[in-house]
Amino acid sequence: MELILKALGTLFSVLIYPGFLFVSAVGLLLAGFDRKVLARMQKRVGPPLLQPAYDFFKLLGKETLVPSRANKAVFLAAPVIGTASLAVMMLFLPIFGRAPLSLRADLIVILYLLTIPAVALILGGSASGSPFAGIGISREMVVMMAYELPLILVFLAVARKTGGSELCFSLERIVAWQAEHGPLLFHWAMIPAALAMLFVIPAEVGTQPFDAAEAETEICEGPLIEYSGAPLGLFKLNTAIKMFLMTALFCTLFLGGSGVTVTLGPIWLGAALSALLNTLILLALCLAVTLLCMTLVHAVTARLKIEHLFRFYWTVVAGLALISLILVWLGL
Amino acid sequence: MFNKLIADSLSRSPWLYHINTGSCNGCDIELVACLTPRYDAERFGFKLAGSPRHADIVVVSGPITSQSKDRLIRTLEQVPRPFCVVSLGSCPRSGNVFKGSYSVEGPLEKYIHVDVSVAGCTPKPEAIIEGLYQAARILKEKRLAIQQERKEAD
Amino acid sequence: MKEFIVHFPVLAVMVLFLGAFLAEIFGFRSRIARRVILLSCVSVSAAMIFALIPAVFLRGEVLTYWMGAWEPAAGYAIGIGYEIDALGLFFALLVVTTFCLSAVYSLRYMERDRHLGHYTTLFLMLCGSVLGLVLTGDIFNLFVMVEIMTFAAVALTAFRGSSHGALEAAFKYLVIGSIGSGMTLSGIALLYLQCHTLNMAQLSAVLSGGLTPASVFALGLMTAGFGVKAFLVPFHTPAADAYTAAPSSVSMVFSGMVNKAGVYGLIRLVYTVFRAMDRESLQITLIVLGTVTMFAGVTMALAQHDFKRLLAFHSISQIGYVITAVSLGTVLGVSGGLFHAMNHTLFKGLLFLCAGAVYYAAGTTDLDRLGGLSKKMPHTTAFFLIGAFSIAGLPPFNGFASKWFIYQAAWSRAVSTGNFFYTVVTVTAVIVSVMTLASFIKVTQAVFFGQLPAQLSQVREVPLTMRIPMAVLSLGCLAGGLFYPFVSETLLAPAAKAVFTPSVYIDAMMGAGTAQAAGVTDAAAAALAVPGTWDPVLWLILLVIVLLAFFLVILTGEKTRGAVLDDGGQEDDGRYATFFGGERALPSHVSGSDLFWGFRKNWDGYFRIAQGLHSGRVNDYASYAVIGAVVLIIVIFLIFGFR
Amino acid sequence: MFPFLKKAVENLFSRPSTLDYPAKPHDAKPRYRGRIAYDAEKCVNCGSCIKVCSPGAITVEKTPAEGGEDITYRFDLTSCTFCGTCEDFCDTGAIRLTEDYHMVAADPADLIVSGTHFKAAVAGGLTVSSNCIYCTLCARSCPEGAITVDRKTKHWEVDREKCIQCGICIGKCPKGALSFGDGKDAPSAEAPAAPDAGSSSPEAAPAPKKAETGPAAAPKKEKATRAAAPARRAEVPADQADPARYDLVEGILKSDACIYCTVCARKCPMEALTVDRAARTWTIDRETCVLCCRCLEACPREALSVGTFGLEKEPAWILPVPALAPVVPEKKTEETPAPAAAPAVRPETAKPSAQAVPPASAEPAPASSAEAAPLPAAGADGPEGILKSDACIYCTLCAKRCPMGCLEVDRAAKTWTIDRDSCILCGRCVAACPKQALSLGTVTE
Known part of the structure; x- marks a missing residue:
């Protein structure tokens, strides 16, 4: 009986909260927020907050065409794998008061798991057989190479700061350290790293100006060109989830992660309330990070050429992260 | 209920694919003007898509020149259903001043059913938005019709 | 049974050599005889090696065998001894796995070639030599095996002599390989001069008294010699050509066991014989070598236009990982290195077999002339993707697990010593991993996805006997990643323990107490503990749950969704044609030769220099090897002093 | 980048500049050319719009109806370029391009503007009165090219088949000489209007040809002064003219300010003027001149004017006698300075004066051409x-x-x-x- 309850609980956390459903909903909401605020920054009214959700449901209702030159299995499986891996990854982040599986993967694993959706996108695009997609996957891969260096430097800086002379890739420990010493963002040696991370997020998510891979004006949305219907919807969902995931990761690494713990009134009520409050606070933080690193940057810049993008990440952003790492290494 | 949600979403998030079949560029510019802050068609979920596979509304401008005819047909074939075709300006419907030219193969109606015609040369962005809005509603009806067909088929 | 088992190590080697002779005698005309000899030899040999597992890995014994029962007399080993500890057997397992699968694969793969009798002979000799190399306890015997290995490998490289570049590659291999062999031999001679023994266990015991300049020189020479065999960076030049020119079944053997032989030699040398790894400067020297190797290999691979050549450079790069990890000098590092060596055998073997399958089916491995094979060869594509994901280190495949070990090992060295150098190593390792992914994305796009060129429309899936080895290796890749705790407990921990306990090695060979008498003490090697957290099985289960949920939704919601439409075989139906902005969808494939120009453009200068250095002239290559060896020897002298 | 950043944040906290368009109607700017409004009642079915429409968006359909035909004009907005030319060319203002831009429809039929008017069959065709001066303006304005005018032979002709009875020519005629008369042949200059000419449009056909026999003379007098004639007659200034000897006619007059610059000659559309710089002569062919007065505008010295002068009377024997009514000799008394505009010489005034006009004036007198005297020198000696x-x-x-x-x-x-x-x-x-x-x-x- 207990086992069944436990299994049900796990299933709940995998599929609903904080798993797939929750992540999707929040991701779509974040994406909608991004679009809305972007529009307001451009003095437009902008789409409704639920626009990404509408887009997603609309795509579910469309036909799915598989081009004759495509490899059907890979073409259709790629978006599903991407979404599933993202949904599962959420469970490894200790960003909620309730983080069932955060002990089961550390930073390096997160780094690699993050590549799976990108690889899924690349494989799907490649499998579609379109030459536009060929260009798109090339760019996607270069973008990945570009942001991976700053990302690992940021991770190492965080690990060194929180772990001292011990190996510390565990997210739980990073969160615990921050609970004790205050969020990492407020340690001045980590500020460059946080900035670098803020630059990594839009590249990882693929928003302008770092969206060379999916430039719809030049290469017809690159890897996505042949996708239609539900698979396309899943890719759009992936982007939305990634948005949430990356901002949440930022919150975990630099803003202390698990929010607050409040106990009010009866225990059960307090638990429920604190869960709700945690979620709300996290959401607010994610919104702020999204605003800062994606919307604002998007509003004031134009798309970078791929070679410039690569250079930017390996010089400016990696430089920022490296400064942090060296400062931390020097014990600051 | 889920069906209704999908059909509803369809009318709220129509993505455009724009085909210029020899247009003078007037309509094309006005279509882009719809996305500017002044008109902001994104309020209704309109978005320019890069590929016909993503399109819900295909906007055709220009009088279908013989160079563009095959390309138009091929592109229209690749749009997943349900989708709407909107003719922008006078050219696709009639050829406008180009009608009768050796190189004009219009009107568009010869090749595909046009759901909404927006007249004008060029239409004002307001008129384009109005036309697209109407097309979005038609899209929803088409989706419901497809559902109905399926239900009857079962 | 027990009595038989003691003979198994040497028999396993002997069977292969015997098979080589038999194949030359009987296998010349008869295909059946050839196949029978090949398969029976490799399977018997493999069975014998597998039979050693319980004793060595589970019970922790070290097996010894004295040829002709010439046991040590008066504390001096005069006969040739075989000594099978966990490290040796670990490599032996890799070797037998490789050659068994390669043998099965070559049945059909090589059917279009002539002189298959010679092929069988050379192949068995190669297998026997590498197996002997990892099992022997005698350093001269080891050299002999290296020589047999080198010459069999050279001959196999040149086996398709009519194909472009095969003879040239063989010549380069011969020259550079001979330089390596020469250095190894000189080192062994110096050691013999110093210690009057050739038995490694005894050498280790004798050398514990301190290193004379002559033995330091021997260490330098032999490190360089095995570096040549492992294709570390200044010595890597023949590898690219040889791997490309050799038949794929042989390329697989090269990357699966021939360069592992070098790695094994290096580990045995620095850890067991000289026990020099307590010097951090030597560690750093080797780590620099390894890091440079992995970086140079992967960047060169990014610039390649040929499937097999690309794989060859990746072999170099992955060996860099292994050497880096092994040189970290910690249990975690060594196990990570060994794990990666094992995984490299699996996924690189798999990838070479895929390249062979492509060559078999399409007749070329040129990335610019291939494309869209996934529709014709779905199984090969699936195997290739598994291999590519493994080598790129995507979870949950085995490549990720071993790389993860390596990162952790490097980073824990970094934080515990406070040396920024290890941070650089960690970062380089991660970046190399991403670049590896990039270059395999390039292969995926160029060979398997994209569009099928018209001249490849007749391509068919390769025969079953070629697919079976690939399937086995794919399963290995997946299992290694998913069940890494099991692997690390049963295989890696004993092997790493063997690396760090030379006294056990010495005692087993020379009798208990020898080590203590010689003053050989084992550093207090910690048990293998993986500090990181990662549960691939759990992850996979969760992923499967989510996927199932998806499929449930899809199945139940079939009515609500738009139908999934596919081509229905109509190639020219416009509705399913590739979108070309309205143009007729003519075959148009983004080939792989320069897929990542956005990356290359920023690295233009580097690539110009690197490609200029790989001039293809054997004179240049030989001089790199010699200069590299000289520098290495000087560095080792600097480390140990000239006194 | 930073100025943009500032702007972006500013925008975030300012009102969007988006029109709340579908919710609130938004009018187009004035003079926007949008949906065509067609007033069928005003339409005279001249077809000019069809002629000028470059995309051919306008079609007309005629269906026979009782007592005439229903004429339907269709304006296809999906074919229109909204250039506004039809509006410009519509003489009756039946076509108007409104500021309505809401031209969106799922059914293209909704984008067709149409209107029908009933056009009663006109009994007669276009007729010309004797006022005609053969200036060709009617022929040039005719949308159907139904009128041919030959100045030389003084021939005016209408092709009844082509004529669509739009009436544009009636408006254009400077002399009010055209009307929809009976269906008979167009009156020639020599043959005055038939007595039974019924006028459907009294304004356009001012000459009540039947009511009085006499009045027909008045327009004829005008005609006479400009009609072609072989003989040249002497001109004298109007105030000096003896009404017995001279007809008082209107024409271009030249003052002494003339410098013989030839500009007037070059501007004359009818090539009625000849100026010789060397000989310092200025000649006008009065039979060609249509009194368009362009020369007046062109003259740099303002030396030309329109005025009345006496023109020596034609000998009576040239006069063809009107067939029906023997004309009583009349004498023109009052209106010697007839303005250039034709209506001034309309029957209202002409009728009472008809009696006074000598009969000779009723005939088509041969036009005269006058040669002006050389300019008198301004100074005593030298030019x-x-x-x-x-x-x-x-x-x-x-x-x-x-x-x-x-x-x-x-x-x-x-x-x-x-x-x-x-x-x-x-x-x-x-x-x-x-x-x-x-x-x-x-x-x-």
Whole structure:
């Protein structure tokens, strides 16, 4: 009986909260927020907050065409794998008061798991057989190479700061350290790293100006060109989830992660309330990070050429992260 | 209920694919003007898509020149259903001043059913938005019709 | 049974050599005889090696065998001894796995070639030599095996002599390989001069008294010699050509066991014989070598236009990982290195077999002339993707697990010593991993996805006997990643323990107490503990749950969704044609030769220099090897002093 | 980047500039050319719009109906370029491009503007009265090209098949000579209007040809003065003309200010003027002149005017006798200075005066051509010309301004020369001179 309850609980956390459903909903909401605020920054009214959700449901209702030159299995499986891996990854982040599986993967694993959706996108695009997609996957891969260096430097800086002379890739420990010493963002040696991370997020998510891979004006949305219907919807969902995931990761690494713990009134009520409050606070933080690193940057810049993008990440952003790492290494 | 949600979403998030079949560029510019802050068609979920596979509304401008005819047909074939075709300006419907030219193969109606015609040369962005809005509603009806067909088929 | 088992190590080697002779005698005309000899030899040999597992890995014994029962007399080993500890057997397992699968694969793969009798002979000799190399306890015997290995490998490289570049590659291999062999031999001679023994266990015991300049020189020479065999960076030049020119079944053997032989030699040398790894400067020297190797290999691979050549450079790069990890000098590092060596055998073997399958089916491995094979060869594509994901280190495949070990090992060295150098190593390792992914994305796009060129429309899936080895290796890749705790407990921990306990090695060979008498003490090697957290099985289960949920939704919601439409075989139906902005969808494939120009453009200068250095002239290559060896020897002298 | 950042944040907290369009109607700017509004009642079915429509968006359909036909005009908005030419060409203002831009429809039929009007069959066709001066304006304005006019032979003809009875020509006629009359042949100049001519449009057909026999003479008098005639007759100024000997007619008059610059001749659309610079003569072919008065506008010296003068009467024997009514000799008494506009010589005035006009005036008199006398010299001796004073600074401005290129100024040599034969005395140089060194005066040397 207990086992069944436990299994049900796990299933709940995998599929609903904080798993797939929750992540999707929040991701779509974040994406909608991004679009809305972007529009307001451009003095437009902008789409409704639920626009990404509408887009997603609309795509579910469309036909799915598989081009004759495509490899059907890979073409259709790629978006599903991407979404599933993202949904599962959420469970490894200790960003909620309730983080069932955060002990089961550390930073390096997160780094690699993050590549799976990108690889899924690349494989799907490649499998579609379109030459536009060929260009798109090339760019996607270069973008990945570009942001991976700053990302690992940021991770190492965080690990060194929180772990001292011990190996510390565990997210739980990073969160615990921050609970004790205050969020990492407020340690001045980590500020460059946080900035670098803020630059990594839009590249990882693929928003302008770092969206060379999916430039719809030049290469017809690159890897996505042949996708239609539900698979396309899943890719759009992936982007939305990634948005949430990356901002949440930022919150975990630099803003202390698990929010607050409040106990009010009866225990059960307090638990429920604190869960709700945690979620709300996290959401607010994610919104702020999204605003800062994606919307604002998007509003004031134009798309970078791929070679410039690569250079930017390996010089400016990696430089920022490296400064942090060296400062931390020097014990600051 | 889920069906209704999908059909509803369809009318709220129509993505455009724009085909210029020899247009003078007037309509094309006005279509882009719809996305500017002044008109902001994104309020209704309109978005320019890069590929016909993503399109819900295909906007055709220009009088279908013989160079563009095959390309138009091929592109229209690749749009997943349900989708709407909107003719922008006078050219696709009639050829406008180009009608009768050796190189004009219009009107568009010869090749595909046009759901909404927006007249004008060029239409004002307001008129384009109005036309697209109407097309979005038609899209929803088409989706419901497809559902109905399926239900009857079962 | 027990009595038989003691003979198994040497028999396993002997069977292969015997098979080589038999194949030359009987296998010349008869295909059946050839196949029978090949398969029976490799399977018997493999069975014998597998039979050693319980004793060595589970019970922790070290097996010894004295040829002709010439046991040590008066504390001096005069006969040739075989000594099978966990490290040796670990490599032996890799070797037998490789050659068994390669043998099965070559049945059909090589059917279009002539002189298959010679092929069988050379192949068995190669297998026997590498197996002997990892099992022997005698350093001269080891050299002999290296020589047999080198010459069999050279001959196999040149086996398709009519194909472009095969003879040239063989010549380069011969020259550079001979330089390596020469250095190894000189080192062994110096050691013999110093210690009057050739038995490694005894050498280790004798050398514990301190290193004379002559033995330091021997260490330098032999490190360089095995570096040549492992294709570390200044010595890597023949590898690219040889791997490309050799038949794929042989390329697989090269990357699966021939360069592992070098790695094994290096580990045995620095850890067991000289026990020099307590010097951090030597560690750093080797780590620099390894890091440079992995970086140079992967960047060169990014610039390649040929499937097999690309794989060859990746072999170099992955060996860099292994050497880096092994040189970290910690249990975690060594196990990570060994794990990666094992995984490299699996996924690189798999990838070479895929390249062979492509060559078999399409007749070329040129990335610019291939494309869209996934529709014709779905199984090969699936195997290739598994291999590519493994080598790129995507979870949950085995490549990720071993790389993860390596990162952790490097980073824990970094934080515990406070040396920024290890941070650089960690970062380089991660970046190399991403670049590896990039270059395999390039292969995926160029060979398997994209569009099928018209001249490849007749391509068919390769025969079953070629697919079976690939399937086995794919399963290995997946299992290694998913069940890494099991692997690390049963295989890696004993092997790493063997690396760090030379006294056990010495005692087993020379009798208990020898080590203590010689003053050989084992550093207090910690048990293998993986500090990181990662549960691939759990992850996979969760992923499967989510996927199932998806499929449930899809199945139940079939009515609500738009139908999934596919081509229905109509190639020219416009509705399913590739979108070309309205143009007729003519075959148009983004080939792989320069897929990542956005990356290359920023690295233009580097690539110009690197490609200029790989001039293809054997004179240049030989001089790199010699200069590299000289520098290495000087560095080792600097480390140990000239006194 | 940072200014943009500032702007973006500013925008975030300011009102969006988006129109709340579908919710609130948004009118187009004035004079926007949108949906066509067609007032069928005003339409006269002239078809000009169809002619000028470049995309061919306008079609007309005629369906027979009782007592005439239903005429339906269709304006296809999906074919229209909204250039507005049809609106410009519509003489009756039936077509108007409104500011309505909401031209969106799922059914293209909704984008067709149409209107039908009933056009009663007109009994007769287009007729011309004797007022006709053969100026060809009607022929040029006819959308269907149904009218042919030959000035030389004084022939006016309408093709009834082609004529769509739009009535544009009636409006264009300077003399009010056209009307929808009976269905008979167009009246020729020689044959006055038939007595039974019924007028459907009294305004356009002013001549009540049947009511009185006499009045027909009045328009004819006008005609007579301009009709072609072989003989040339002497002209005298109107105030000196003896009504017994002279007809008082209207025409272009030249004053002494004329400098024979030939501009008027070049501007004359009918090529009725001949000016000889050398001989200093100015000749007008009065039978060709249609009194369009362009020469008046063109004259740089304002030497031309429209006026009345006496024209020597034709000998009576040339007069063809009207067939029906023997005309009583009449004498024109009052309105000697008839204005150029035709209506002034309309029956209302002509009728009472008809009695006074001598019968000769009723005939188509041969037109006359007058040769003006050479301009009397302004000074005592020598012709008029441009004179230069010592204030000249040889700036060459005058030379640059001279339309005839007759001035040459050499700044270096300080010479100023004028080719008096070419000079037309237009006076531009005088105006151009910054030093007021030039003047118009008598050339003495």
